[in-house]
Amino acid sequence: MYPRIRFRRLRKSQKIRDFVSETSLEVKDLVYPIFIDENLKKKKEIPEMPNQYRFPLGQLEEPINELLELKIPAVILFGIPSYKDSIGSSAYAKDGVIQKAIKEIRGIAGEDLIVIADLCLCEYTDHGHCGLVKNGKILNDETLEIYGKIAVSQAEAGADMVAPSGMMDGMVMAIREALDKEGFTDTSILSYAVKYNTVLYTPFRYAAESGYKFGDRSTYQMDIRNSDEAIREAKADIEEGADIIMVKPSFLDIIYRVKTELKYPTATYCVSGEYVMLKAAANYLNEKNNVLEYHICRKRAGADIIITYYAKDLARWLQEK
Numbered sequence: 001m002y003p004r005i006r007f008r009r010l011r012k013s014q015k016i017r018d019f020v021s022e023t024s025l026e027v028k029d030l031v032y033p034i035f036i037d038e039n040l041k042k043k044k045e046i047p048e049m050p051n052q053y054r055f056p057l058g059q060l061e062e063p064i065n066e067l068l069e070l071k072i073p074a075v076i077l078f079g080i081p082s083y084k085d086s087i088g089s090s091a092y093a094k095d096g097v098i099q100k101a102i103k104e105i106r107g108i109a110g111e112d113l114i115v116i117a118d119l120c121l122c123e124y125t126d127h128g129h130c131g132l133v134k135n136g137k138i139l140n141d142e143t144l145e146i147y148g149k150i151a152v153s154q155a156e157a158g159a160d161m162v163a164p165s166g167m168m169d170g171m172v173m174a175i176r177e178a179l180d181k182e183g184f185t186d187t188s189i190l191s192y193a194v195k196y197n198t199v200l201y202t203p204f205r206y207a208a209e210s211g212y213k214f215g216d217r218s219t220y221q222m223d224i225r226n227s228d229e230a231i232r233e234a235k236a237d238i239e240e241g242a243d244i245i246m247v248k249p250s251f252l253d254i255i256y257r258v259k260t261e262l263k264y265p266t267a268t269y270c271v272s273g274e275y276v277m278l279k280a281a282a283n284y285l286n287e288k289n290n291v292l293e294y295h296i297c298r299k300r301a302g303a304d305i306i307i308t309y310y311a312k313d314l315a316r317w318l319q320e321k
């Protein structure tokens with residue numbers, strides 16, 4: 001009780017505040033998303049996401065070396081293929097955009113960078129949905145086999161981790177079985193276990209050309225009103241063999257619940273909509289301080305890993321401290 005207890009004693013100086021701090025955001029926590037576009041000849045800024053680019057194959061040296069210099073440990077890759085069809089066959093083609101990109105990055109970075117391949121169909125299908133479609137419905141079980149094929153092709157190309165984002169039931173188990181069957185027992189699965197249906201993905205759809213032609217994603221992505229369901233989703237993915245579970249977008253209450261209730265390696269994705277909100281806020285408050293605070297809050301909530309378009313800025317800011 002006051003006056004014996006004075007909280008301000010431990011706030012007296014920066015040294016003491018750092019000494020007793022409970023959470024820290026570090027460069028080693030960060031993952032940077034990269035878009036690779038098979039149709040491009042040179043890098044192109046994404047108009048909906050200021051300061052973010054799509055890169056052509058064969059020119060990944062610049063972005064990859066930048067990450068290596070900043071000591072960012074991991075990338076997550078999104079491919080934009082030149083060919084799309086109803087089953088997304090470019091997603092598992094041996095010479096597909098993502099397979100080529102993985103090989104190119106391995107050639108540049110060797111083992112110095114963790115290469116995570118996003119695994120979905122929406123960038124590769126002509127209808128833009130994350131699964132196969134029949135009579136206007138997104139099929140679950142029929143899609144799983146294709147996810148398995150994509151996983152194997154990404155592992156063959158050299159991915160350390162595959163990250164299924166399509167929210168099909170049973171996807172983690174199907175991918176684990178497909179990988180193991182081909183001998184890729186050491187390829188990890190970072191599952192988008194808890195992925196909400198939200199407007200916050202809008203800029204990404206332009207960035208990755210994954211907008212859908214009909215309907216929406218509400219029959220497979222989660223309803224934002226639910227939180228117990230997030231625990232059930234994450235638990236199911238752990239049981240199916242996920243190595244890391246992800247919460248997307250980076251909703252703080254969900255990160256907190258998933259981490260405290262399941263005690264499993266937990267990643268979160270600060271999505272394109274969060275990125276543009278933070279960019280817009282920079283018109284009104286200090287961008288660096290706001291963005292640092294925003295990401296520290298995700299760590300405090302329980303995230304071990306943060307995928308963010310701000311990874312490079314954060315790495316610079318953290319290193320200058």
Ligand SMILES: [Zn+2]
Nearest residue numbers: 120121122130
């Ligand atoms: Zn998708």
